[in-house]
Amino acid sequence: MIKTPIFPLGRRKPRQAVFLTHTGVGEVVNNPGENSQACFCKPRQCRWRSLWLAGSLVRLQTQTTYRGIVDCMVKIYRHESLLGFFKGMSFPIASIAVVNSVLFGVYSNTLLVLTATSHQERRAQPPSYTHIFLAGCTGGFLQAYCLAPFDLIKVRLQNQTEPMAQPGSPQPQYRGPVHCAASIFREEGYRGLFRGAWALMLRDTPTMGIYFITYEGLCRQYTPEGQNPSSATVLVAGGFAGIASWVAATPLDVIKSRMQMDGLRRRVYQGVLDCMVSSVRQEGLGVFFRGVTINSARAFPVNAVTFLSYEYLLRWWG
Numbered sequence: 001m002i003k004t005p006i007f008p009l010g011r012r013k014p015r016q017a018v019f020l021t022h023t024g025v026g027e028v029v030n031n032p033g034e035n036s037q038a039c040f041c042k043p044r045q046c047r048w049r050s051l052w053l054a055g056s057l058v059r060l061q062t063q064t065t066y067r068g069i070v071d072c073m074v075k076i077y078r079h080e081s082l083l084g085f086f087k088g089m090s091f092p093i094a095s096i097a098v099v100n101s102v103l104f105g106v107y108s109n110t111l112l113v114l115t116a117t118s119h120q121e122r123r124a125q126p127p128s129y130t131h132i133f134l135a136g137c138t139g140g141f142l143q144a145y146c147l148a149p150f151d152l153i154k155v156r157l158q159n160q161t162e163p164m165a166q167p168g169s170p171q172p173q174y175r176g177p178v179h180c181a182a183s184i185f186r187e188e189g190y191r192g193l194f195r196g197a198w199a200l201m202l203r204d205t206p207t208m209g210i211y212f213i214t215y216e217g218l219c220r221q222y223t224p225e226g227q228n229p230s231s232a233t234v235l236v237a238g239g240f241a242g243i244a245s246w247v248a249a250t251p252l253d254v255i256k257s258r259m260q261m262d263g264l265r266r267r268v269y270q271g272v273l274d275c276m277v278s279s280v281r282q283e284g285l286g287v288f289f290r291g292v293t294i295n296s297a298r299a300f301p302v303n304a305v306t307f308l309s310y311e312y313l314l315r316w317w318g
């Protein structure tokens with residue numbers, strides 16, 4: 001099952017052809033069994049074939065195998081069972097508290113510095129949208145730095161298509177989050193843990209500005225002047241803020257995930273721009289919207305609850 005060859009910009013004939021594989025990118029190898037990440041045998045003969053057909057949002061964005069979300073989900077369920085949907089989740093769950101504390105802490109404190117008003121005073125003296133945007137961008141930039149290693153590990157684990165805990169099934173390259181982090185550190189050093197971090201910062205810096213502006217704008221629209229927004233308003237405004245930010249973030253989310261799959265020995269992209277141009281050349285402009293529906297559907301409930309918790313915590317402790 002050979003996929004479209006990717007020829008990085010400016011290099012039409014690479015010394016060794018690089019292909020999009022079931023795990024994102026890979027090189028031609030002599031013995032596919034040695035490395036299940038780079039297997040190029042004929043589809044009907046290959047015993048790993050079924051494994052290529054599994055995926056998740058990350059896979060939808062980094063692989064060309066799937067026809068869409070439904071196709072992707074059906075294949076994950078068939079080949080990896082329900083467990084396939086939870087791959088790479090333990091690290092993101094463990095990191096949510098840290099990453100959100102950095103985001104909301106930096107946002108609130110930057111707003112405090114820019115406007116010299118505390119959270120309580122902000123309803124009476126609402127900050128300007130420029131200040132909200134700048135504070136959001138600052139929060140997004142710093143949270144991206146904390147998020148980078150956790151996100152990299154999530155992307156690498158979610159791109160492994162081997163069914164979990166099945167005797168006799170091929171061994172995945174990474175046995176879990178800690179093994180994944182240790183392997184990246186051993187093979188690529190400290191900087192390896194920050195692969196794709198630039199794309200992540202480019203994704204999160206402006207979109208967090210959009211996130212907080214949308215939230216504040218909607219709250220102001222539906223709240224009488226000087227009053228705190230109701231819980232229903234916070235839930236709806238938070239949900240739509242999540243959707244707006246993810247719609248804006250999806251193009252760079254795709255690029256970020258592809259850069260994160262780019263390993264040290266399997267370097268495909270020269271940088272963020274190269275990745276963008278190569279992806280558009282191979283797959284058209286639609287590549288930037290891969291996973292936008294899933295991202296948005298997930299964003300509403302997640303961010304509704306996030307903002308409700310943020311508002312309540314500030315009211316109790318602020």
Ligand SMILES: CN(C)C(=N)NCCC[C@H](N)C(=O)O
Binds near residue numbers: 203246
């Ligand atoms: C990259 N973008 C758009 C965002 N991170 N947007 C803000 C939502 C953050 C929230 N933790 C979430 O995962 O939805």
